[in-house]
Amino acid sequence: MSSLAVQKAPSAAGTTGAAQGRPPLRRRIALVPTLTLVIGAIYTLLPVAWVVIASTKSGHELFSTFTFLPGTGFADNLKDLNAYRDGVYWKWMGNSALYAGLGALLSTCVSAFSGYALAMYRFRGREAMFNILLAGVLMPPIILAVPQYLLLAKADLTDSYLSVLLPQILSPYGVYLARIYASAAVPADVVEAGRMDGASEWRIFTRVALPMMIPGLVTVFLFQFVAVWNNFLLPYIMLSDDEKFPITLGLYTLLEQGANTPALYTLVITGAFLAVIPLIALFLVIQRFWSLDLLSGAVKS
Amino acid sequence: MTTARRRSYGVKGAPYAFLLPATILFALFFALPIGYAVYLSFRKVHVSGLGLGSGARKEVWAGLENYTGALTDSELAHGALRVLGYGCIVVPVMLGLALLFALMLDSDKVRFTPFTRLAIFLPYAIPGVVAALMWGFLYLPDVSPFYYVLEKLHMPQPDLLDGGPLYLAMSNIAVWGGTGFNMIVIYTSLRSIPAEVYEAAKLDGATPLQIALKIKIPMVAPSLVLTFFFSIIATLQVFNEPMTLKPLTNSLPLTWSPLMNVYQDAFRKGDIYQAAAEAVIIAVATLVLSFGFLRAANRRQKQEAAR
Numbered sequence A: 001m002s003s004l005a006v007q008k009a010p011s012a013a014g015t016t017g018a019a020q021g022r023p024p025l026r027r028r029i030a031l032v033p034t035l036t037l038v039i040g041a042i043y044t045l046l047p048v049a050w051v052v053i054a055s056t057k058s059g060h061e062l063f064s065t066f067t068f069l070p071g072t073g074f075a076d077n078l079k080d081l082n083a084y085r086d087g088v089y090w091k092w093m094g095n096s097a098l099y100a101g102l103g104a105l106l107s108t109c110v111s112a113f114s115g116y117a118l119a120m121y122r123f124r125g126r127e128a129m130f131n132i133l134l135a136g137v138l139m140p141p142i143i144l145a146v147p148q149y150l151l152l153a154k155a156d157l158t159d160s161y162l163s164v165l166l167p168q169i170l171s172p173y174g175v176y177l178a179r180i181y182a183s184a185a186v187p188a189d190v191v192e193a194g195r196m197d198g199a200s201e202w203r204i205f206t207r208v209a210l211p212m213m214i215p216g217l218v219t220v221f222l223f224q225f226v227a228v229w230n231n232f233l234l235p236y237i238m239l240s241d242d243e244k245f246p247i248t249l250g251l252y253t254l255l256e257q258g259a260n261t262p263a264l265y266t267l268v269i270t271g272a273f274l275a276v277i278p279l280i281a282l283f284l285v286i287q288r289f290w291s292l293d294l295l296s297g298a299v300k301s
Numbered sequence B: 001m002t003t004a005r006r007r008s009y010g011v012k013g014a015p016y017a018f019l020l021p022a023t024i025l026f027a028l029f030f031a032l033p034i035g036y037a038v039y040l041s042f043r044k045v046h047v048s049g050l051g052l053g054s055g056a057r058k059e060v061w062a063g064l065e066n067y068t069g070a071l072t073d074s075e076l077a078h079g080a081l082r083v084l085g086y087g088c089i090v091v092p093v094m095l096g097l098a099l100l101f102a103l104m105l106d107s108d109k110v111r112f113t114p115f116t117r118l119a120i121f122l123p124y125a126i127p128g129v130v131a132a133l134m135w136g137f138l139y140l141p142d143v144s145p146f147y148y149v150l151e152k153l154h155m156p157q158p159d160l161l162d163g164g165p166l167y168l169a170m171s172n173i174a175v176w177g178g179t180g181f182n183m184i185v186i187y188t189s190l191r192s193i194p195a196e197v198y199e200a201a202k203l204d205g206a207t208p209l210q211i212a213l214k215i216k217i218p219m220v221a222p223s224l225v226l227t228f229f230f231s232i233i234a235t236l237q238v239f240n241e242p243m244t245l246k247p248l249t250n251s252l253p254l255t256w257s258p259l260m261n262v263y264q265d266a267f268r269k270g271d272i273y274q275a276a277a278e279a280v281i282i283a284v285a286t287l288v289l290s291f292g293f294l295r296a297a298n299r300r301q302k303q304e305a306a307r
Helices: A015-019 A031-054 A059-064 A074-086 A088-120 A126-138 A141-154 A161-168 A172-185 A188-196 A201-230 A233-238 A247-258 A262-287 A292-296 B002-041 B065-071 B074-106 B113-125 B128-139 B145-152 B163-191 B196-203 B208-219 B221-236 B240-248 B258-268 B272-306
Strands: B043-047 B057-061
Touching (some): A031 B074, A031 B113, A031 B163, A059 A262, A074 A088, A074 A262, A088 A126, A088 A161, A088 A172, A088 A201, A088 A247, A088 A262, A088 B002, A126 B272, A141 A233, A141 B002, A141 B258, A161 A201, A161 A233, A161 B002, A172 A201, A201 A247, A201 A292, A233 A247, A233 B258, A247 B240, A262 B113, A262 B128, A292 B113, A292 B163, B002 B043, B043 B065, B043 B272, B065 B272, B074 B113, B074 B163, B074 B208, B074 B221, B074 B258, B113 B163, B128 B240, B163 B221, B163 B240, B196 B208, B208 B221, B221 B272, B258 B272
Antiparallel strands (some): B043 B057
16 A cells, blocks of 8 residues: 555645744745635535535425525435335436446456556567557547447347446556556566466466555546446447436436426436435545545556 | 476466457457447448338448538537537636646645645546536526525626527536546646755745746646646537536537537437448547647647757
8 A cells, every 4th residue: 555655745834833833824824825725625515515405405495595595305305306216216326336336346357457467568569559458548439339339239238237337347547557556566576586486477466466556456446436437428328228227317317307397306406416425425435545646647656 | 398388388478368358348349339430431321212111221332421421511510619619618727727726735835735635626526417417507597596696786697508608607517527637637747746846946036936837837747738638538529518408408409519419310310320420520530639739749848848
């Protein structure tokens, strides 16, 4: 873990300020940067705060009371959401968890294999393979999704869980990150020592290299989890049976129906609020032992 | 001897074995679909007679017909123009804010950074559909706090979901969603600059602003180029946000962005051939634009270095 974690920024205030008695405020806090960042944080939190508050309002309150005033209808909204089409909302949440969880897990495995191979071996075609894989990042999703749909239709696989799961397993960005983490975290002489001891390549990978790559692979997993959870285009093209919808597609169809019936607005809002909780919770929990910087492929040893 | 040979054989084959899953997936879900899209873009359905009966509809070669069709399609051209306008707002504003926040995070004596950093990054975890949905409601006069304030102040209340303001409304969603991730990328590269680099400047009495402009920004230029590159690609692919805002307004056509146009042609009109040609054109245009930018940026950097 520590070998990969990027060092924390020095905590600026406090230590020197306390020692020198009470210096003027301006010297202890850099006012402009702090204020800029706080304004930025307010901007990003504003819509989230609104959706939290709006989800507590009954349909009547939503249009009549000041928008940042909490309402009294949260329990009713929740009950309505549960009742909507026999609780299909929770089905969508479960589907999203399945697509994102299983998809990200498989994606992480594939990325780990590929990243390890690209980082630790010298072989013919290595750079070509890496570049071709990376080119996948640049492909617009639509040029993939439409023919993917048509091809999967030939295999009779559209409108199935697999049609959403399979195309998202290979993540070029995941392979790229895994390669960086592998070359930074796994020393070549450790691998060589394993070979001297007569261990097979597979054994060296699983027993020696994989544990060292874990912190980086957590990042790959999270990245892919978010990417799949947030994906809309692919399921929108692939699926027609709403029992298989992920939450993004479910909320979209709910909004589409609700456009003409404002009574459904409260359902959409409550649904949106509940939909953002899992990912926010995931990030808050993981924040504690994981650095955001790893997402940009930054590694310091 | 034999074991040694076998072992070296094992080492040689190992990387290919490790790369096998990725290769298979790449072939099935990247290479094959792209090839198929290109193939379809040169095909069309030929209908003979009234189009009835089993042999009446036949797929035949179309030459460049689909491409000329796509290039003269005014809907697609309008969509492209709309997205270019939208991109001209989104990319500079988003990356400008990302750079500003990253520099602020990196400055001395700044407070509350763990909180503000996480808060600004938070939208990354929120699906584009949900983001567009939340902002969409904030743009609706009936429920929005902004309109409430404007009304109390007796200020004009523009319709955010129509005409020119629609671009701003749509751009705002993308800026809100993308700033945090780009901020993290830039901030990470800021922190990899060794502290000694600033020390001399500080001793010479340079202000933080001077240090930011003269030292920090030039040193993170490569990561700025990279974020710019990926932002151009992402912006030209916009789909989720306009799709989600669509039910909330009548002034958003179903072909607002080129991707929406492809979807319409492929699945509403059922013309997958024309749609395939459009998808290929969009892909090529995206690659030309983004790599053109990358080349221009590289050339500039070389010139700077040579000076």
